[in-house]
Amino acid sequence: MNHKLTHALADSLAQAALQNVTTEYPHKLDLVINGAHVLRAPRALHPAFHGAYDWHSAVHMHWMLVRLLRLFPDLSCAAQIRAVFDRHFAHSAIAAEMAYLQQPHRDSFERPYGWAWLLKLQAELHVLVKSTSAGDGAQSWCRQLQPLADLFRERLIAFFGKSDFPVRAGTHGNSAFAMLMAHDYALEVQDRALMHAISDKANRWYGRDRRYPAAFEPGGSDFLSGGLCEAVLMSRVVDRCSFSDWWQLFRPGDADLAGWLLPVAVSDRADPQIGHLAGLNLSRAWCWILLAAGPEAGRVAATDLPADVIGRAIDAHLDASMPHVTSGDFNATHWLGSFTLLALTA
Numbered sequence: 001m002n003h004k005l006t007h008a009l010a011d012s013l014a015q016a017a018l019q020n021v022t023t024e025y026p027h028k029l030d031l032v033i034n035g036a037h038v039l040r041a042p043r044a045l046h047p048a049f050h051g052a053y054d055w056h057s058a059v060h061m062h063w064m065l066v067r068l069l070r071l072f073p074d075l076s077c078a079a080q081i082r083a084v085f086d087r088h089f090a091h092s093a094i095a096a097e098m099a100y101l102q103q104p105h106r107d108s109f110e111r112p113y114g115w116a117w118l119l120k121l122q123a124e125l126h127v128l129v130k131s132t133s134a135g136d137g138a139q140s141w142c143r144q145l146q147p148l149a150d151l152f153r154e155r156l157i158a159f160f161g162k163s164d165f166p167v168r169a170g171t172h173g174n175s176a177f178a179m180l181m182a183h184d185y186a187l188e189v190q191d192r193a194l195m196h197a198i199s200d201k202a203n204r205w206y207g208r209d210r211r212y213p214a215a216f217e218p219g220g221s222d223f224l225s226g227g228l229c230e231a232v233l234m235s236r237v238v239d240r241c242s243f244s245d246w247w248q249l250f251r252p253g254d255a256d257l258a259g260w261l262l263p264v265a266v267s268d269r270a271d272p273q274i275g276h277l278a279g280l281n282l283s284r285a286w287c288w289i290l291l292a293a294g295p296e297a298g299r300v301a302a303t304d305l306p307a308d309v310i311g312r313a314i315d316a317h318l319d320a321s322m323p324h325v326t327s328g329d330f331n332a333t334h335w336l337g338s339f340t341l342l343a344l345t346a
Helices: 007-021 055-071 078-088 091-101 113-131 138-162 175-189 192-206 226-237 243-250 254-259 276-291 307-324 336-344
Strands: none
Touching: 007 055, 007 078, 007 336, 055 078, 055 113, 055 336, 091 138, 113 138, 113 175, 138 175, 138 192, 175 192, 175 226, 192 226, 226 243, 226 276, 276 307, 276 336, 307 336
C-alpha cells in the first residue's frame, strides 16, 4: 500500500474531525417524537454527540480523534481534543445520552450502526488508557463512557437473539459491518458472551452463502460493500471449516469479483446520498487490507487472489477518495475521515 499515515496527514485529519464534532448545524436528527417537549436543539438532546451532522457520525469522528491522539500524542490540536473529550465524555453528558435512549420508542435508535461505532469508540478508549498515564484524562473518559457501551452491548446481544435475517444493504443497517465493529470491542475487553453472540449469528447468517452476487453492488447510496464486510467478518469467526474453504464457496465469479477491485465513480460528492460512494472506496480498501493479512506468501489471506492485484486495488480505491476527505462539502467531510483512518491503520 502506497498510502501511509504521516504526522502531517494525522494532523490534518484531526483538525477536520475536531471542527466537525464541534459543528452543531446543519444536523440530521434521528428522533421519535414522544411529545412536544422533546423538540429541542441537538446539543440539548445529545450533549456528547451533537456535532458532525448526525449522531453516528459524531461517534465515529470521536473514535477518529481518540485513535489519532493515541498514535500521535503531540498533535498540534491535542490540547483542544482533550478539552472536547472533557466536555463530551463528562458524566453529565453521558447521563443525558443514557436518559434519551431509555425513553419509550427509542430501543432501536441508531441500530446497529451507531451501536457498533460506540463500541468501537469505547474499545479505542480502552487502548488509549493502556498507552498513556492516568493523568491525561483517558481513564476518566473511558470510565464515564462505559455505561453507554454497556447499554448498546446488551441491546446488540438481545437483537441477535431475536433477529432471523441479516441486513445486507451497503448502508447503515448492514449487519456484517456492525458485527465487525462490535467484535473489535469484544476482543479488546474480552467479552466472551458478546464474541459468542457475534460468532454464532454470523455463522447462521453467512455460513452457507454461495457465489455472492457482487454484480448487484454497489447501490447508488452505498458506503459499504456488503459482500466484502461479510468476508472480513467470516475470516474471524467462520466455524466448521477453514476460511479458505468458506471463501471458495462464497467467492463471486471472476467477472463480478473484478468489480470489487476497481474504485467507483462519484458523480456528485456534495450530494448526501451519491457522496456515500466516496466512502465505499475507502471501506473497500479497508476490507481488502484486512483480508490481505493472511499467512500465505504472495496470497491474500486464504483467498485465491494474488497480493499484487489486491495491492493495486487498495491504492486505486484510496487514490480515488483521499484527496476529498478533509476539504470540500460538509456532507462529505463530516464522516469520510474516519473511514480513511480505518484503512490507513487497519
